[in-house]
Amino acid sequence: MGKQAKVLVINGPNLNLLGSREPEIYGFDTLDDIAERCYKRGKEMDLDVQFLQSNHEGEIIDWIQQAIGSADAIVINPGAYTHTSIAIHDALKAYTGKIIELHISNPHMREIFRHTSYVSLTADAVVVGLGTSAYDSVIEVLPALLT
């Protein structure tokens, strides 16, 4: 029996405000609600899921670096760092596993400053605008993407 695949779900700045911040865009789920569902889906799919959130760019970079050689996949919602952080882009370029970029809203439908994503240049796949249920759905299809 092979060991479980390891998945890091990394959330960026302000995602800790989910549920209270602009629910008309982001919905009413809190980040804890999402984390709980990710762990549940992980169990269902036999994946070792670790769910993290930080408002600090450097901490996110540290997590990505630590994932090199240890996590099979990173699911990352970089929040607004998506549109600004070449440093996160560079860390993701150094990571050799599967990278899935996820956004709850669709940045391409919002302000022009959200239309560029440095992270998309590094990602194997991008999922946007499907709401918070995208987290569940990404974990559900992950085993098929990792084979």
Add this chain to the structure above:
Amino acid sequence: MSELTLLILNGPGLSEQLEGEEAPAICAELCNELGVALDFRAPGDVSSVCRAIESEAENFDALLINPFHSSEASLSSVESYETSLQKIADTNIPIAEIHMSNIFAGDGNSIRPIQGPAGRMGLVSGMGAQGYLLAIRALARK
């Protein structure tokens, strides 16, 4: 509780890809499992998809569009789809755009994501045929 009804429309190029060949079957299998009533169509050209968007999407609970395979990508196709989606703007159904390949790879392609109704337009790119399954799962949860 009635079943969720889903319309999947595919533009040019789907059947030319090996992964595209399996898409109808795996979508049907997942929809069966989730209790989603699926109508999967691959007319294979932009105008047929546009016509289906304008005249039939309103009869469904959700819409998935694979606008074109990357070899057939064009900005004018994107604009045609946007015009059609604009015509059904008040139907209130969630819509997802699927690209099996990675359209954000930065290889200089001229297209951009389809601009659909605000708050109801999703996109999946770069997951191959699994992108359909992810979108179906996410839409079935809404």
